[in-house]
Amino acid sequence: MLDTLKKAMEEAKADYAELRFQERDVTAVSVSGGEVDQASSSSSRGTGIRVLYRGAWGFGSTNSTKYEDILETLRRAEVSAKVASENRKELVKGIAEGRMARGLFTANVTGNLRNISIETKIETVLDAANRANSDGIATTRSLYREILDHKILVSSIGVEAEIYDSKPEFMVSAIAKESGVLVSGRESIGVTGGWGELFKVHSPEDMADSAREKAIRLSRAKVVKGGKSPVILDQGLVGLISHEAIGHTTEADFVLSGSAAAGMVGKQVASPLVTLADSGVSAIAGTAAGSIPVDDEGTLTQETVIIENGIMKGYMHNRETAHIFGVEPTGNARAYEYTDEPIIRMRNTFILPGDMTMEEMLEDVKDGYLLKGAGSGQADANAEFMFDVQEAYKITNGEIKELFRGASISGNAFEVLKAVDAIGRDFAYDMGAGYCGKGQPAKVDGGGGPIRTIVTIGGVHQ
């Protein structure tokens, strides 16, 4: 396949051409209400071709592996670029060159997923769903999904990389019913690695128990009352804010569109305690779900510091935006499938841990909440966000008290980070089972140390 891609690339009339062959196998098992909803396997393969021609981009894809079809797809991409070029007001002036990848890149895997039988996968999911069920639980759900990728990437500036990736995820949830109200508890994990990495920290059994207990606990909890309050946010919520409310505003394409981070480099945007990074490969990235050694433009990834000790240091870039800003590409250009063009995406986004224990963080809170578990939500380009929180524990005089449910948090993410006065030392990721959506999905992760700050808590308004 490498030779076919290279042969087609040599025929390119465009100023720049990038060809990405991607073979993907997805296996998924989902169980709900005690039975297997579906066990499935999907295979796809094809090539996505992107060209830059007289200052405009064109992209095309084909699922054929034949040389003639790949060449024809390249030609179509060139026509698209030409048509766009003739109508663009501003042309792409250049694309920056970073550390470009050559060679073989393979995800570290303990327990290759191809060697774990479909029977084992089905049994694991079924057992977890059954285990999460008990008195007080109305229904349970569990799912497992793995994405195995093989990519070959070539580009006309000398990229020649072959990449093997392996990203499994697992989720179990329980829905409790108490006096007609349904409340759910959920645990999930997603990693880059194999079966061993997936269940390294928590076994499926532990996660099932935890989801069940959480649902039951919450079903008995009262609904929280709203208001502005000092809070401690757990690692999952820190990850969610770092990704959704800060991260997106620092993606260079959003910056160019006038996001809240525009013009902020060099300025104080957070408390001096806060260092926020987005990492493709690093010690702290480890087996997190968003880890990638090479992005889909062929740039070697790295740890990209976005905020250092409260000062904004830079943005996340692809090669085009890096050229505009006069910096090196950060390896954030990602495409989900061969049919997708690479766009600026996050990888693993987090706030570096601090030095405090949870006890020390609690100590100074007279009246506030410990908020745990990220739920769904939304954030805007101006860094305003609103997220659901699974559990809200009242803190009174440094002690954890009653549990409340139905909480959401909102505010401006930069204001929230400015108000940070303590960061915990227990680092964790908690977003690996999910996907980020930006026209196309991406496996990402997010986390951090827990932080102490001030947010507006929404609840049912009385």
Next chain:
Amino acid sequence: MKHMTEQEILDACEFAVDYGSKSGIEIEAYGVFSTENTVSLERNDIATGVSMEYSGLGIRVFKSGSMGFSSVNSLEKDSIKKSVEKAVKIASASPPSGEHNRLPERPEESKYRRINGLYDPSIEEFEMKDALVRAIGMLKAARQDSRVMVDSGSFESGWMVRAIANSTGLSLSEKSSSLSYFIMGMAREGDDVSSFNYRYKGTHMLSEVDTEKTGKEFADLVLKTLGARKTESFKGQVIMTPDAFVDLLVSPVMYLTSAENVQKGRSAFAEKIDKTVAAEKLTITDDGTIDGGLGSSMFDREGNPHAAMSVVENGVLKSYLHNTRTAIRGGLGPAGSTGHGSGGFSGVPGVGSTNLDIAAGDISLDEMISGVKKGIILTRISGYPDPISGHYSGTVKGGMLIEDGEIVRPITGTMISGNIFENLRDIKAVSREREELFSVLAPYVLVDDVSIISE
């Protein structure tokens, strides 16, 4: 790659069915071929032209009460054979879970109707440069006022062939064209930045495309929310635009009426058939047979025909949406699907709505506004309701304050919170005007007693 015909896709489906048919095995193959040209917009300019062609086959196998599924995007015979073998292997590895794991009973020929207005032959000659003209038209119309900032948008055109075959002898195919476009961004005047907002539109017919109109509508939407200020907290009336109404109330209703969710304990509408779930003014009909409808087709994801069906009638829940599995589980038998098997080739059929018609009311939007003493117009809310508890809270986007029957000004920094089950019952008025939002035709609604909270 050569464009594939309806017959070629159907042949691939039948090849898979023949290859997998053995005694004790039921098999279904659903195939697609699609070709698309897309022009995207970014930061007030043309961004990229993207052309794409893809094909795919989804294979479902039933074996003594178990199901296995596999999909593949190559329609070469060897790839199809491998995929069939995988599906059989997965079915064999799955514990049997019941008699609902079987193919639908084959419907009578007379139940199927070719839907008009799904395919426009001129789409075959519609090229990238034509897509570009439409995209530019939308961008220019939006930017007639220089305060409007287009963050992103696209114009997408293409056509698709769908086909299905199964071991009961079913064999169907259909071709459709599609044109869809969206535009998204904000308005900016000095330091004043409006709420982010968007408009979108879709159709099967080239003659119905009017990207300039959508561009202008988008510009009006963001411009009128410039100069927004906070308001104090109060409990009042909310007029939901069709967009907000669909996001906040209609989508959860469709989630709750999916038999899949009902049977799996995820719906508060379980055991609510023939019970009142909303105000009398609310009537929702699902109909996958409307000519030209974006949710219309001759057959669903498992080859069943569609029919008009009342979901909510005058506030009373009338029916759940079924595919074959949920119909059997629900005691309706293997012919009991309501034609709501949904999804693409790469997944197992789920349950989903087709075209939704939400009945118009008897007053105009102007009359609705003039009847509000104190309230807001809601165009969008950040955050989704939890369909299980019904609770939602979120920031109001593009909201307008109404006082004594007049729109006073745009608002910002405001949250609303409430419960969808209460809101559904508290619908006090439904407008005569309706908007088409892809496959949903929806009016404005007035909801009472909503908490509006200043942040």
